[in-house]
Amino acid sequence: MSGRTRRRDEQVSATREALLTAAERLFAERGMHAVGNRQISEAAGQGNNAAVSYHFGAxxxxxxxxxxxxxxxxxxxxxxxxxxxxxxxxxxxxxxxxxxxxxxxxxxxxxxxxxxxxxxxxxxxxxxxxxxxxxxxxxxxxxxxxxxxxxxxxxxxxxxxxxxxxxxxxxxxxxxxxxxxxxxxxxxxxxxxxxxxxxxxxxxxxxxxxxxxxx
Amino acid sequence: MSGRTRRRDEQVSATREALLTAAERLFAERGMHAVGNRQISEAAGQGNNAAVSYHFGAxxxxxxxxxxxxxxxxxxxxxxxxxxxxxxxxxxxxxxxxxxxxxxxxxxxxxxxxxxxxxxxxxxxxxxxxxxxxxxxxxxxxxxxxxxxxxxxxxxxxxxxxxxxxxxxxxxxxxxxxxxxxxxxxxxxxxxxxxxxxxxxxxxxxxxxxxxxxx
The missing domain is CATH 1.10.357 (Tetracycline Repressor; domain 2)
Known part of the structure; x- marks a missing residue:
C-alpha cells in the first residue's frame, strides 16, 4: 500500500469515527428521529452534508x-x-x-x-x-x-x-x-x-x- | 345545548377517539417517528389529512x-x-x-x-x-x-x-x-x-x- 493510499484510508476512518460519535451523541440528546444527516455532518465538522449517506448509506x-x-x-x-x-x-x-x-x-x-x-x-x-x-x-x-x-x-x-x-x-x-x-x-x-x-x-x-x- | 350542537360534539369526540386509537397503534407498530399525520388520518378513516393537526396541533x-x-x-x-x-x-x-x-x-x-x-x-x-x-x-x-x-x-x-x-x-x-x-x-x-x-x-x-x- 502506498503512503498516499494509507493516508487516504486513515482519513476515511477518522471521518467515519467522527460521524459515528456525532450521530450517537445527537441521537441520545435529541432523539433518534429528531436528527437528520445534515446535523450529524455539521456536528462532526464535515462540510459536506452528504457525508453520512456517503459513508453509511441509510x-x-x-x-x-x-x-x-x-x-x-x-x-x-x-x-x-x-x-x-x-x-x-x-x-x-x-x-x-x-x-x-x-x-x-x-x-x-x-x-x-x-x-x-x-x-x-x-x-x-x-x-x-x-x-x-x-x-x-x-x-x-x-x-x-x-x-x-x-x-x-x-x-x-x-x-x-x-x-x-x-x-x-x-x-x-x-x-x-x-x-x-x-x-x-x-x-x-x-x-x-x-x-x-x-x-x-x-x-x-x-x-x-x-x-x-x-x- | 341544542340537539344539533350535541350531535356535533359527539361527532368531534368520536373523531378524536378514532385518531388517538389509530395514532397509538401506528406509533407502537411502526415507531413514533416513522408515522406522519397523513397515515394517522387515513388509518382513522378521516378523509381530511389535516384532521390530526386540526384536532391535536403538534x-x-x-x-x-x-x-x-x-x-x-x-x-x-x-x-x-x-x-x-x-x-x-x-x-x-x-x-x-x-x-x-x-x-x-x-x-x-x-x-x-x-x-x-x-x-x-x-x-x-x-x-x-x-x-x-x-x-x-x-x-x-x-x-x-x-x-x-x-x-x-x-x-x-x-x-x-x-x-x-x-x-x-x-x-x-x-x-x-x-x-x-x-x-x-x-x-x-x-x-x-x-x-x-x-x-x-x-x-x-x-x-x-x-x-x-x-x-
Whole structure:
C-alpha cells in the first residue's frame, strides 16, 4: 500500500469515527428521529452534508455501525470475564458477567457517554430493535459460553422463568445505565458515584430477582 | 345545548377517539417517528389529512392526549387499590399497587393493546419523556397516598436506595408489558397466558428486588 493510499484510508476512518460519535451523541440528546444527516455532518465538522449517506448509506446502517462499534468492545470484556469464571456455578459470577461488560465499557469510554440512551431508544423502536439484537450476536461464541454459564447458574428455574428473568435483567441494565447517563448529562444527582458502584447495585438486585420464588 | 350542537360534539369526540386509537397503534407498530399525520388520518378513516393537526396541533400534543387518556384510567384503578390497602405496611400490597393498575388497564382494554410499546418508546425519547412524566401526575392526590404507602413499606431502605429500586420496578413493568405486547402481536410464545399472570410474576420479582441486601 502506498503512503498516499494509507493516508487516504486513515482519513476515511477518522471521518467515519467522527460521524459515528456525532450521530450517537445527537441521537441520545435529541432523539433518534429528531436528527437528520445534515446535523450529524455539521456536528462532526464535515462540510459536506452528504457525508453520512456517503459513508453509511441509510440511517439503519448508521445505527448498525454505532451498535457494532460498541458491541465489539463490550464482548471483548465479556469474553475476558467469561474465561475467568468458566466452570463457576455461582449465580453472582454470571450476573456480574451480564452487567459489568456494559457498565465497564461505558466507564472505559471516559467523560460523557451516550450509548445507554442510544440503546434504550433503539430497543424501544419497532423498526430498529432487530438491528441491535443482530449486533449483540457479533461475538456469538463468547455469547454461547456466557449463556450456558448463566443458564447453568439458573438451572433451578424452569426454562421459561429463566428466560423471563434474564430478559428482565437485561432491561434493568439498559434502563438504569440510561438513567445514569441522563442524570450525568443534566448535572442532576446520581444514585451512585461511579459506574462500578452502579454495577454493584445492579448485580445485587438482579441476583435477588433471579432468586425470587416461582409460584 | 341544542340537539344539533350535541350531535356535533359527539361527532368531534368520536373523531378524536378514532385518531388517538389509530395514532397509538401506528406509533407502537411502526415507531413514533416513522408515522406522519397523513397515515394517522387515513388509518382513522378521516378523509381530511389535516384532521390530526386540526384536532391535536403538534405531535407532542397528540402524544400527550394518548398518554392522558390512559393515565386517567390507570389512576382510577390505582385509587381503588390504594383505598383498599390504606394503612397496610405489607410490601407486597404496595408493589401490587405499582404493577396491577398498568397490567389491569391493558387487560381491561381487551384484544390487542399498544400502550405499553407506546410508553416504552416515549420514555426512551429525550424530547417526549417529559410529557409522559407530566401526564402520570394527573392524579396527584392518589399518587401521593400511593407513594407514601410504598415508601412506608420500604422504610427500611435508605431513601436513595428506595428511589432507585422504585425506578427499577417501574422500568420492569413498562418493559415487560411491552415485551408481552410484542409477543402477542407477533403470535410468538408469551411468558404467561394472561395479563394477570404477568402481573403475578412482576410482583414476585419486584418484591425480591426491593428486599435485596443493600451493600
Amino acid at each position: 440511517k439503519t446502517d448508521l445505527v448498525r455501525a454505532i451498535a457494532r462499534r460498541h458491541a465489539e468492545q463490550i464482548e471483548v470484556i465479556r469474553a475476558r470475564m467469561t474465561a475467568r469464571i468458566a466452570g463457576s456455578t455461582d449465580l453472582r459470577d454470571w450476573v456480574a458477567c451480564l452487567v459489568r461488560p456494559f457498565t465497564g465499557h461505558l466507564d472505559a469510554l471516559g467523560g460523557p457517554t451516550w450509548y445507554a440512551r442510544f440503546t434504550a431508544q433503539v430497543m424501544a423502536d419497532p423498526a430498529l430493535r432487530a438491528i441491535m439484537v443482530d449486533e449483540a450476536l457479533v461475538a456469538a461464541p463468547v455469547l454461547r459460553s456466557f449463556r450456558d454459564g448463566l443458564a447453568g447458574a439458573l438451572a433451578g428455574l424452569p426454562p421459561r422463568v429463566r428466560r423471563e428473568r434474564v430478559l428482565m435483567a437485561r432491561h434493568l441494565v439498559t434502563q438504569m445505565c440510561a438513567e445514569r447517563e441522563r442524570a450525568l448529562a443534566a448535572h442532576a444527582p446520581t444514585f451512585h458515584p461511579t459506574w462500578d458502584a452502579t454495577a454493584d447495585s445492579l448485580v445485587e438486585v438482579i441476583v435477588a430477582l433471579c432468586e425470587a420464588p416461582v409460584r | 405531535k407532542t400534543d397528540l402524544v400527550r392526549a394518548i398518554a392522558r387518556r390512559h393515565a386517567e384510567q390507570i389512576e382510577v384503578i390505582r385509587a381503588r387499590m390504594t383505598a383498599r390497602i390504606a394503612g397496610s405496611t405489607d410490601l407486597r400490597d404496595w408493589v401490587a399497587c405499582l404493577v396491577r393498575p398498568f397490567t389491569g388497564h391493558l387487560d381491561a382494554l381487551g384484544g390487542p393493546t399498544w400502550y405499553a410499546r407506546f410508553t416504552a418508546q416515549v420514555m426512551a425519547d429525550p424530547a417526549l419523556r417529559a410529557i409522559m412524566v407530566d401526564e402520570a401526575l394527573v392524579a396527584a392526590p392518589v399518587l401521593r397516598s400511593f407513594r407514601d404507602g410504598l415508601a412506608g413499606a420500604l422504610a427500611g431502605l435508605p431513601p436513595r436506595v428506595r428511589r432507585e429500586r422504585v425506578l427499577m420496578a417501574r422500568h420492569l413493568v413498562t418493559q415487560m408489558c411491552a415485551e408481552r405486547e410484542r409477543a402477542l402481536a407477533a403470535h410468538a410464545p408469551t411468558f404467561h397466558p394472561t395479563w394477570d399472570a404477568t402481573a403475578d410474576s412482576l410482583v414476585e420479582v419486584i418484591v425480591a428486588l426491593c428486599e435485596a441486601p443493600v451493600r
